[in-house]
Amino acid sequence: MVFSSLIFLFLYLAVTITLYYIVPFKFRNLVLLIVSLLFYGWGEPLYIIIMIYSIVVAYVFGFYIDKYRDTDEKKAKMFLVISLVLNLLALFVFKYTNFIFDNLRVIPLMSWLPDTNIKLPIGISFYTFQIMSYSIDLYRRQAKRAANIISFGTYVSLFPQLIAGPIVRYKDVDDQLRKRETNITKFASGVQTFSAGLFKKIIIADSMAAICEYMKNTAMYETTVVGAWMVVIFFTFQIYFDFSGYSDMAIGLGRMFGFEFLENFNYPYISKSITEFWRRWHMSLSTWFKEYVYIPLGGNRKGLLIQFRNIAIVWFITGFWHGASWNYILWGVYFGIILIIEKIFLLKFLEKIPKVFAHIYALFFIVMGWWIFYFRDLNKGVDFLKMMFGFSNSTFITGGILYDIIRFLPLVIIAIIGSTPFPKKQFKMLTEKYSVARYVVPVGVAVVLFVCTAYMVNSTFSPFLYYIF
Amino acid sequence: MKNKFDKILTTAVFIIMIFGFTILFWVQKDNNISEDENRVLQTLPEFSFDRLISGDYSTDMNDYFADQFPFRNFFINAKSRIELALLKKENNGVVLGDDGQLAVRSSLNRDFDEIEIQNIDQFDKTRLSILLDIEKQFDSKLTAAGIDYCFVMPMRSVDIAQSAMPAGFPNYRSDELLSFVREELRDTHFLDMYDMFREKYDAGEYVYYRTDHHWTTLGAYYCYVEIMKSFGMEPYPLEAFTQEKISDSFYGTTWSKSGFRFVGSDEIYYFHNNEISDDKFTSIVKSNFAEINSFTGFYNHEKLKEKDKYGSFMSGSSTHISITMNNTEGREKILLLKDSFGHSVAPFLALHFDIEMVDLDYLDKGIQIYFNNYNFDKVVVIYNLDNVISNDNLQRLKVNFEK
Structure with a gap:
């Protein structure tokens, strides 16, 4: 879904604002997560799986980075690297396979490479970078571990910046995910x-x-x-x-x-x-x-x-x-x-x-x-x-x-x-x-x-x- | 509290608009067709999991919103007004000329995700040259076979209404097209009516509709006169017809596309011959040379109730229609290969000939088969410039005469 569409303004947004403001604060992240997944799934129903994969990977390895960062520097680093590699892998496969194969096929020995026609998952470049910032900020002790997967999922999939940024660093919104104020001003x-x-x-x-x-x-x-x-x-x-x-x-x-x-x-x-x-x-x-x-x-x-x-x-x-x-x-x-x-x-x-x-x-x-x-x-x-x-x-x-x-x-x-x-x-x-x-x-x-x-x-x-x- | 009043107002404006239209959208009844745009509107799509996964559901849902939005026509008109206020002089690729004369300048093609714009006041010389070569071969083959032939390419609004276009409008582009065509088709049976039509238009004669891309019945009459002259035959004079105004509320396709809802309507006339009444003629719609439908005369009055009233001429486009005069024998047979511009010319030609009217765009089996089934004395091609430069259907004029 895009912001500049009638269905976003005159259905999605009205429903989202209503839901968000009628539930108590502790459920608001959950509301945002659900509506954000719907927002993404609207145009990319299948690719939502890739996003969930990326969220889960970073969240799970984030747990270990956080666990070891003060006790075992080496292990923390290892988990950071695994987390980054697994996330970049998704970006690479879905964004660059077509391009790399197309170019390699020019080499005679490589001409057997298939003409992959992978459609780019919307926003993958943006949310992958956001996710990476979480792992790195954690490792650098610049952010606390996400409270739970709902809170982290909200951070990654948050529909306002999901598909075209801005790329929000985790440390910038860490506190806001836990507590944020809403008022008329x-x-x-x-x-x-x-x-x-x-x-x-x-x-x-x-x-x-x-x-x-x-x-x-x-x-x-x-x-x-x-x-x-x-x-x-x-x-x-x-x-x-x-x-x-x-x-x-x-x-x-x-x-x-x-x-x-x-x-x-x-x-x-x-x-x-x-x-x-x-x-x-x-x-x-x-x-x-x-x-x-x-x-x-x-x-x-x-x-x-x-x-x-x-x-x-x-x-x-x-x-x-x-x-x-x-x-x-x-x-x-x-x-x-x-x-x-x-x-x-x-x-x-x-x-x-x-x-x-x-x-x-x-x-x-x-x-x-x-x-x-x-x-x-x-x-x-x-x-x-x-x-x-x-x-x-x-x-x-x-x-x-x-x-x-x-x-x-x-x-x-x-x-x-x-x-x-x-x-x-x-x-x-x-x-x-x-x-x-x-x-x-x-x-x-x-x-x-x-x-x-x-x-x-x-x-x-x-x-x-x-x-x- | 007082100093926050503007914030409250901003929030209120936003909430009222967003929620207001959301509620209105779901409360109001859906329309099935848009009279103004002459098309079927998207209704609430049926949900299925497969359609959601394939993305069809969300596409249809987006269309549903755009098509059924409250006050849709009001908003469309408002947008066209804003574009004019920005001095763009056009909206949705349609130029607004003097006295509400509309002319298509570019068109937008939407093919699934791909959206592209086509400039139609420009043309590709190489492509056009190839197409006209095919037409020239058709010409010489017919001439060699002793069949009378003429070729008509009706102008587009943008060509004819030069004098009504805004100041500085690149009219030279249509001049280039016309002189290119003239040069390519020199010494052939091409009927050059361009200057004549422009003169008549400039003299205030109602030869083209303002809101539609077609010529009027008067324009069609002038075309008929030229065709008859080219065959060395005598056309009926204008006085031989009674003009009946059958609609003064015709809003054509250009009007629909333009969004200029404030532009007034056109009038449609039927020309009835004073000697031979229309009901002496029968039009038979055929498929594979077998009758599937027929009507008396040349018009389908039912279509006058619809928005595209031009469709009442010959009941709109069909692949093949035979027009004959009842209880007559030995009239000459003519093949009219045409697009919709031919529909308003056919009633005039029918006064002299039995017509096999074949649509170049809807043609499914080539034109050879018509030559095999009939013996034609004359052939006329009427295919308008917009079609000629934007599709390849002139290629269909490939025939063989081996008798």
């Missing part, structure tokens, strides 16, 4: 964040997705420089509003049930370098990699060369995590290289030049990154690149492309403004000045729900990007 704040996310997803991201697809088709008949750039730029908007909208909805929903998750996006497109971009984009993933991969590898404490190696490893995995396809690996490596170059000298240089150039620099490489990300077929991607830089017989612009640009301009302007902290700042200033401005929120929520419902009733075009990871 928190609920209202959750509603506000959820509505903002819904707007981002349905009104901006889905429109951008449709435009992107439309412009890509247009480019097949009219190869123009501007048209090609538009595809990549619209995708840049699409992926940000899609993903950050979904994160907002997750955070908002969590808050309605008393959870506080960390922010996942912090206006990534206003960055002045790629280093900054990755501090603002999908922060829960970057944090995860930093804490569980980069720092254990030695981070930046063992000299520049080791640091570069570590960056390379982290970014290769980051790319591969995003999808079992060469373009994602390339995408990760691309950012790894830029980050290393920035570390060596570029960052210092960027600080000296006028801000506007630093912004242009960062945006250019962000957009080029999405170009790699967008084209899973590398040949198609290269064709498109030629088009973008005028190497493929392309004209600069046609009347048709211009007509469409003008048509989409208002939406683009909304998207540009929405990518900056400007609206939030204005709202804050306004509420501080006039207390009546607070009533913008309930009115805004009503309008957003109404408008988004209209779009959901009408539209069947609502692809969800991070579903595939």
Whole structure:
């Protein structure tokens, strides 16, 4: 099930809120666990087994990690490794088998390998990472053992962040799983964040997705420089509003049930370098990699060369995590290289030049990154690149492309403004000045729900990007 | 308490909307069909464990929600208004032109999980060239066999209604298509009516519907005139017909797709010949050359009660219909290979010929079999541009004449 569907809003959520608030606190985790399993099982009835397998494995081995961590370091470590391996195994088998077999089959001796056609279980990349954080946090004594399997199961399967993050570290919600407060202020704040996310997803991201697809088709008949750039730029908007909208909805929903998750996006497109971009984009993933991969590898404490190696490893995995396809690996490596170059000298240089150039620099490489990300077929991607830089017989612009640009301009302007902290700042200033401005929120929520419902009733075009990871 | 009032209000708004629609959804009665969209709506799917596992149940359930949502039409109209307010000038791939003229520009195909958008104001030259080559071979084979032939490709709304399109609209794309077609089909029996139709449209003649992709009966009449002229025959003049307005509430397929519920309806006319009345004709719907159904005249009045009123012409699409004039012998026989644009032309041609009307889209056994079963004096192909650029059915014009 996805948040941006009628059945979620007008059946699932109503029932869930009712159940959650009529039972006493000690049953609330159980309620969340049951409804979360239903949420997952709705689209993936069979794959629910894999998730339960992962939960049980981590919970059982977590028990032993906890048992031995103070007495027998070696045993604790062994159980940690087994737990991680068994969890990663599920991720590997279900996410990467197709890709690995497809590539190995190219080798003559390996051509007997079957053409496996395993469908990716939704959200497996997200919940596997969450589960791993539990085992590691336990081992590092940064978290207490989960009270019971219901509480742990709730943590893993919690429907707000289950299928697309944010990736919540166990230690961040350990206390909340045991005790959390719900009140009207928190609920209202959750509603506000959820509505903002819904707007981002349905009104901006889905429109951008449709435009992107439309412009890509247009480019097949009219190869123009501007048209090609538009595809990549619209995708840049699409992926940000899609993903950050979904994160907002997750955070908002969590808050309605008393959870506080960390922010996942912090206006990534206003960055002045790629280093900054990755501090603002999908922060829960970057944090995860930093804490569980980069720092254990030695981070930046063992000299520049080791640091570069570590960056390379982290970014290769980051790319591969995003999808079992060469373009994602390339995408990760691309950012790894830029980050290393920035570390060596570029960052210092960027600080000296006028801000506007630093912004242009960062945006250019962000957009080029999405170009790699967008084209899973590398040949198609290269064709498109030629088009973008005028190497493929392309004209600069046609009347048709211009007509469409003008048509989409208002939406683009909304998207540009929405990518900056400007609206939030204005709202804050306004509420501080006039207390009546607070009533913008309930009115805004009503309008957003109404408008988004209209779009959901009408539209069947609502692809969800991070579903595939 | 006072300073929390906005929080309470926010929560209340949310809870009332979420719960309100949830309750309303389950309380209200389901509709089986959508008149406005001309399709069967999803009703409450039956639950079974197998269907849940296969994912069919959840897919149907999602459709059920979208189809049966309270105030569905109101929301659809609201969405189209918002799109216009955002200055997109289109909704669901349909352009809103002057005076409520609608034209399809792109269409969305949903094939299980895959959703893709097709641009229909653009075309693939290589593909089109291959298809038109097949048509040209058909042309020369018929000509060699001494059969009169003509080929008609009716325009799409986007081609004809250029003057009604928003400022800056890429009309050059349909011009390119038309000139490409003209170039490819030079010196063949292709009837080029494009300029004529555009002139008539611009002069305010009601030749195409605004809310539907078809031509009107008047448009069909002009097509009939051109066909007759190409055969060197005399068509009936316009004055020879009495025009009967049989509906002023026709909302066509484009209207349904567009979501522009505020756009007004079209009118449908039947043209009755003053000398020969419609009831002198019999239309026989055939399958494997055997009659399965028949009706007097050319129209199915029952279909006027439905939403797709254009379907009353020749009772909508069937694979094969024979149209004959009662108690006459020796009339020339014509093969009309067509899509639905042909349905409103057939009543005019029937005044002169016995017609075997065969649908190119529904054709199941190839067209050769029709040539084997009948001796045709004339052949007409009416296949509209949208079909020509979006499917491969022109390939079905492959025949052999070995007598």
